[in-house]
Amino acid sequence: MSLARARHHRTLSPRTLAHLRSLAPYKMKVRAMETISIPGAEIHYEKNFLAAAEATRLFNVLEAKCAWERRKTSFQSRVPRDEAYYGDPGTNYTYSRREYQPRAWIPELLSLKARVDEATPASAYANLGLSKLPYNAVLCNLYRNGNDSVGWHADAEPEMGPVIASVCLGAERLFRFKGLNGALVFAERLPHGSLFIMAGQTQKNFKHEVPKEPRVIQPRINLTFRRIEPKP
Secondary structure, eight states: OOHHHHTTOTTSOHHHHHHHHHHHHHHHOOOOOEEEOOTTOEEEEETTSSOHHHHHHHHHHHHHHSOOBOOBOTTSOBOSSEEEEEESTTOOEEETTEEEOOBOOOHHHHHHHHHHHHHSOTHHHHTTTOOOOOOOEEEEEEEOSTTOOEEEEOOOOTTBOSOEEEEEEESOEEEEEEETTSOEEEEEEEOTTOEEEEETTHHHHEEEEEOOOTTOOSOEEEEEEEOBOOOO
16 A cells, blocks of 8 residues: 555554655665766766765774775885775785785675675676676775875776676765777766766776875775686
8 A cells, every 4th residue: 555545544543654654765765777878888877875874884984994905016116095805705816916815704895795786787797698696805995085096997807707886985086987099988076875887898998097186185985896706
């Protein structure tokens, strides 16, 4: 029975009506996943994946709880952001000559992973002729201010699956895409609590970056959920 009909149903008690009212917002909630049209890419985007208050609570917990580490590049310079890597056993991988060994999941990340799994469209896999699989690892990045960044790159290592889901928390930072010909095709500030999913041939056809923005003084956490397939 709908809430509108319940209001006119004389046999329902006030207590029952109150219960129906409490359930109505959850029944009416519809997830709105936008598809961003960029030829050669497959991108799914939900601006309000997490409510602002929930996103803030999660940011505060992860900033305090994650095992943040500022690693070194192959040239022994500092990576311009802090990282923490969590995942299932055996989800180690190598990126830019850096070895990533997973820490055991913490409850907050495992809970969020389940929600990101559910939100990821089955079409992101079906378009590649694959069955939908859950993510099994997450790389957490902490940008302490606008001087932290990540340069142009593609997440195209052999161990990584074709679908990567990114949750943004904290300060809005510019996120950019460019094609293999160097042409800029996307530049947007991804908001607090948003979900950005890259699928299809995105990693093969494009590179992406979070550039330095010295005027930004607040921190940002980015969580990239992946499906790591160990090398045979």
